[in-house]
Amino acid sequence: xxxxxxxxxxxxxxxxxxxxxxxxxxxxxxxxxxxxxxxxxxxxxxxxxxxxxxxxxxxxxxxxxxxxxxxxxxxxxxxxxxxxxxxxxxxxxxxxxxxxxxxxxxxxxxxxxxxxxxxxxxxxxxxxxxxxxxxxxxxxxxxxxxxxxxxxxxxxxxxxxxxxxxxxxxxxxxxxxxxxxxxxxxxxxxxxxxxxxxxxxxxxxxxxxxxxxxxxxxxxxxxxxxxxxxxxxxxxxxxxxxxxxxxxxxxxxxxxxxxxxxxxxxxxxxxxxxxxxxxxxxxxxxxxxxxxxxxxxxxxxxxxxxxxxxxxxxxxxxxxxxxxxxxxxxxxxxxxxxxxxxxxxxxxxxxxxxxxxxxxxxxxxxxxxxxxxxxxxxxxxxxxxxxxxxxxxxxxxxxxxxxxxxxxxxxxxxxxxxxxxxxxxxxxxxxxxxxxxxxxxxxxxxxxxxxxxxxxxxxxxxxxxxxxxxxxxxxxxxxxxxxxxxxx
Ligand code: FAD
Numbered sequence: 001x002x003x004x005x006x007x008x009x010x011x012x013x014x015x016x017x018x019x020x021x022x023x024x025x026x027x028x029x030x031x032x033x034x035x036x037x038x039x040x041x042x043x044x045x046x047x048x049x050x051x052x053x054x055x056x057x058x059x060x061x062x063x064x065x066x067x068x069x070x071x072x073x074x075x076x077x078x079x080x081x082x083x084x085x086x087x088x089x090x091x092x093x094x095x096x097x098x099x100x101x102x103x104x105x106x107x108x109x110x111x112x113x114x115x116x117x118x119x120x121x122x123x124x125x126x127x128x129x130x131x132x133x134x135x136x137x138x139x140x141x142x143x144x145x146x147x148x149x150x151x152x153x154x155x156x157x158x159x160x161x162x163x164x165x166x167x168x169x170x171x172x173x174x175x176x177x178x179x180x181x182x183x184x185x186x187x188x189x190x191x192x193x194x195x196x197x198x199x200x201x202x203x204x205x206x207x208x209x210x211x212x213x214x215x216x217x218x219x220x221x222x223x224x225x226x227x228x229x230x231x232x233x234x235x236x237x238x239x240x241x242x243x244x245x246x247x248x249x250x251x252x253x254x255x256x257x258x259x260x261x262x263x264x265x266x267x268x269x270x271x272x273x274x275x276x277x278x279x280x281x282x283x284x285x286x287x288x289x290x291x292x293x294x295x296x297x298x299x300x301x302x303x304x305x306x307x308x309x310x311x312x313x314x315x316x317x318x319x320x321x322x323x324x325x326x327x328x329x330x331x332x333x334x335x336x337x338x339x340x341x342x343x344x345x346x347x348x349x350x351x352x353x354x355x356x357x358x359x360x361x362x363x364x365x366x367x368x369x370x371x372x373x374x375x376x377x378x379x380x381x382x383x384x385x386x387x388x389x390x391x392x393x394x395x396x397x398x399x400x401x402x403x404x405x406x407x408x409x410x411x412x413x414x415x416x417x418x419x420x421x422x423x424x425x426x427x428x429x430x431x432x433x434x435x436x437x438x439x440x441x442x443x444x445x446x447x448x449x450x451x452x453x454x455x456x457x458x459x460x461x462x463x464x465x466x467x468x469x470x471x472x473x474x475x476x477x478x479x480x481x482x483x484x485x486x487x488x
Contacts, residue, residue: 015051015052015068015072015074016028016030016051016052018068019052019054019065019068019098022054022056022061022064022065022068023054023055023056023057023061023065027054027055027056027057027104028052028053028054028055029052029053029054030051030052030053034053035050035052035053035099037082038050038053038079038082038090038099038101039053039090039091039099040090041082041084041085041087041089041090042082042083042084042085042146043085043087043358045087045448046087046090046446046447046448047090047093048090048091048092048093048097049091049093049097050077050091050097050098050099051074051096051097051098052098052099053098053099053100053101054098054099054100054101055100055101055102055103055104056100056102056104056105057104057105058105058218059105059179059181059187059218059219060187062100062102062105062181062216062218063181063185063186063187064185065098065100066181066182066183066184066185066216067184067185069098069477070183070184070185070475070477073096073475073477074096074097074098074477075091075095075096075097075098075476075477075478075479075480076097076098076100076212076216076477076478076479077089077090077091077097077098077099077100077212077479078100078102078153078157078212078216078217078479079099079100079101079102079154080101080102080103080122080123080150080151080152080153080154080155080157081103081125081146081149081150081151081154082149083146083149083150083154084154084158084443084444084446085365085367085443085444085446085448086158086211086443086444086445086446086447086448086449087446087447087448088157088158088211088212088444088445088446088447088479088482088483089154089212089446092447092481095480095481100216101123102121102122102123102151102153102216102218103123103151104123105121105122105123105153105218105219106121106123106124106125106128106151107120107121107124108120108121108124108128108129108132109121109219111132111136112193113136115193116138116223116224116225117176117193117221117222117223117224118132118133118140118221118222118224119191119193119219119220119221120152120219120220120221120222121152121218121219122151122152122153122156122216122217122218122219122220123151123152123153124151124152125147125148125149125150125151126142126143126146126147126148126150126151126152126155127147127148129152129222130142130143130147133224133227134227136224137227138224138225138226138227139224139225139226139227139228140174140222140224140225141164141167141168141174141225141260142155142160142162142164142168142170142171142174143162143163143164144160144161144162144163144351145350145351145352145353145354152220153216153217153218155171156171156172156175156178156207156208156217156220157207157208157209157210157211157212157217157444158171158209158211158442158443158444159171159172159208159209159442159444160442161398161401161403161441161442162398162442163260163261163263163295163350163398164260164261165398165400165401165403166248166259166260166261166262166398166400166401167257167258167259167260167261167297168225168260170442171208172205172208172209174222174223175204175208175220175221175222175223176193176194176195176221176222176223177189177190177191177192177193177194177204177220177221178190178191178203178204178207178208178217178219178220178221179191179217179218179219179220180203180207180215180216180217180218181215181216181218182214182215182472183214183215183472183473183474183475183477183478187218188203188215190203190204191219191220191221192221193221206468209444210483211444211445211446211479211482211483212478212479212482213469213473213478213479213480213482213483213484214468214469214472214473214478215472215478216478225299226299227299228260228297228298228299229298229299229300229301229303229304230297230298230303230304230312230314230315231260231295231296231297231298231314231343232294232295232296232297232312232314232315232318232336232337233293233294233295233336233337233342233343233346233347234293234294234295234318234322234334234335234336234337235265235283235284235291235292235293235294235334235335235346236291236292236294236322236331236333236334237284237288237289237290237291237331237332237333237334238289238290238291238292238330238331238332239289239290239329239330239331239332240289240290240376241264241290241375241376241379241399242376243290243325243329243330243331244262244264244290244292244330244399245372245373245375245399246325246330247292247294247325247330247331248262248399248400250321250324250325251294251296251318251321254317254321255296255298255314255317255318256298258296258297258298258314259294259295259296259400260295260296260297261293261294261295261398261400262292262293262294262295262398262399262400263292263293263294263350263396263397263398263399263400264290264291264292264395264396264397264398264399264404265288265291265292265293265349265350265353265396266288266289266290266291266395266396267287267288267289267291268392268393268394268395269291269353269356269357269394269395269396270282270288270291270349272356272357272359272360272394273349273352273353273356275356275359275360276352276355276356276359276360277352277356280345280348280349280352283335283345283346283349284333284334284335285333286333288333289332292399293346293347293349293350296314296318298314303317315336318336319336322334353396353405354405357394357396357407357409360394360409360411361409361410361411361412361413361416362409362410362412362413362416363394363407363408363409363410364407364408364409364421364424364425365405365406365407366404366405366406366407366408366428366439367403367405367440367441367442367443368403368404368406368428368432368437368438368439368440368441369401369402369403369404369437369438369441369442370402370404370432370435370436370437370438371402371435371436371437372402374435374436374437375399375402375404377435378404378431378432378435378437379395379404381431382406382427382428382431385424385427385428386408386424389419389420389423389424390410390415390419390420391408391409391410391419391424392408392409392410392411393406393407393408393409394407394409395407398442401441403441403442404441406428408421408424429452429455429456433456439452439453439456440452440453444483445482445483445484446482446483447481447482450481450482450483450485451485453483453484453485454485454488459488462484462485465484466484466486469484469486
């Protein structure tokens with residue numbers, strides 16, 4: 001049967017009625033205008049069609065919908081805030097699908113102050129959880145530019161990273177357990193918050209990073225951390241990437257691993273930000289070499305104590321290290337935020353980066369990671385190739401994690417069409433292979449990197465992934481055509 005015949009056979013009215021009976025008619029959208037925000041992704045690059053958008057309010061409704069879709073042979077695309085950058089959270093045009101938005105499952109179910117854990121539903125917006133923890137004088141450290149829209153379910157499904165991974169790890173490392181609906185509609189629950197539980201395969205870790213292809217995450221239990229009592233936030237201009245990494249290690253060694261963020265923002269990106277957001281100014285006078293937004297935080301009372309000049313112990317310690325590194329020639333210039341306002345200005349600059357690059361012109365974004373020692377070799381070789389091929393580059397990254405967001409750009413959108421993008425991609429992936437890097441660091445595979453996954457992931461690993469997918473989702477209804485290329 002052809003795909004079109006299959007679509008034609010779908011009893012869409014009955015099916016939609018059944019969805020409405022599960023969640024209530026107000027929470028099923030079929031009008032294209034109501035569905036439009038759910039079927040196109042944040043970048044505007046990926047768009048599809050859906051039979052309906054359905055918004056369940058609890059795990060039993062999610063389970064009932066999964067069972068209904070199983071019997072009707074209709075695929076499910078789970079969606080949180082729809083801020084994903086890999087096209088994974090929107091349907092295709094060829095497969096009959098529904099979008100399941102978890103946005104109504106937005107309750108923070110339980111806060112365990114003694115155990116320092118919190119149980120949240122998948123649709124909770126990241127920033128809401130951050131604020132909830134702060135009200136209890138605790139920290140939920142996951143953070144990045146989309147925090148006001150992205151959800152916990154999407155964070156888990158993509159194993160999101162962001163700016164604080166250098167200290168606290170990515171989403172996987174913050175999560176102690178999940179509740180999820182599997183492709184057969186069964187509900188698994190590991191929300192006990194145990195820090196040790198060696199009772200077989202870790203299904204939590206299987207679903208984290210699975211991008212909705214193995215089940216729907218409905219809730220999770222996370223660790224929370226002591227809230228830093230004092231922070232030092234600075235913008236540094238350094239002689240080179242290697243000098244920056246030396247600076248990172250020096251500060252880590254001297255502050256007991258207290259670096260919370262070490263974000264790469266070089267001059268071309270600062271220029272692009274100033275162009276896109278004229279009210280944001282470069283923090284330093286003159287051109288910046290290797291620019292880094294540094295944040296060091298401490299929850300130790302002794303670090304928060306102030307001296308006669310009003311500086312905290314932590315500030316004095318960081319200043320001393322920076323001065324030493326300036327004398328050694330590693331740091332060229334630096335500015336330290338003197339107020340909460342200056343700190344938030346620096347973070348606003350960092351979080352405006354992606355939009356500034358998109359505004360700059362046509363672009364292709366690599367989300368890659370490398371061993372720290374190989375970063376400068378990659379940048380040197382890739383920048384040279386890009387220039388030779390006629391591209392400009394705008395590179396930012398979570399430098400402390402070895403994660404670069406490397407963008408090939410052209411301000412001239414017409415010229416872009418004639419630039420040899422495939423050649424540049426080929427060179428980048430070749431370089432990554434030779435330098436032991438990864439072609440996908442934190443944004444996921446979705447549909448944008450499916451071809452790269454097929455071409456570059458070790459075949460033995462791909463085969464194991466296919467076997468897991470077939471075993472758990474034999475009908476291939478959970479976000480099909482995403483993450484794992486099912487054919488060779
Ligand atoms: P969606 O976009 O809705 O979905 C993403 C994927 O998860 C899809 O495959 C979807 O099917 C699946 N999914 C969603 N919810 C569930 C669920 N409950 N169960 C199972 N599967 C589900 N990412 C980073 O890692 N680091 C960054 O620094 C970063 N910066 C960003 C900055 C900006 C400005 C933007 C727009 C995005 C950024 N991202 C970053 C990417 C994105 O925000 C993250 O991937 C985020 O985790 C996605 O969450 P979401 O709720 O929007 O998920």
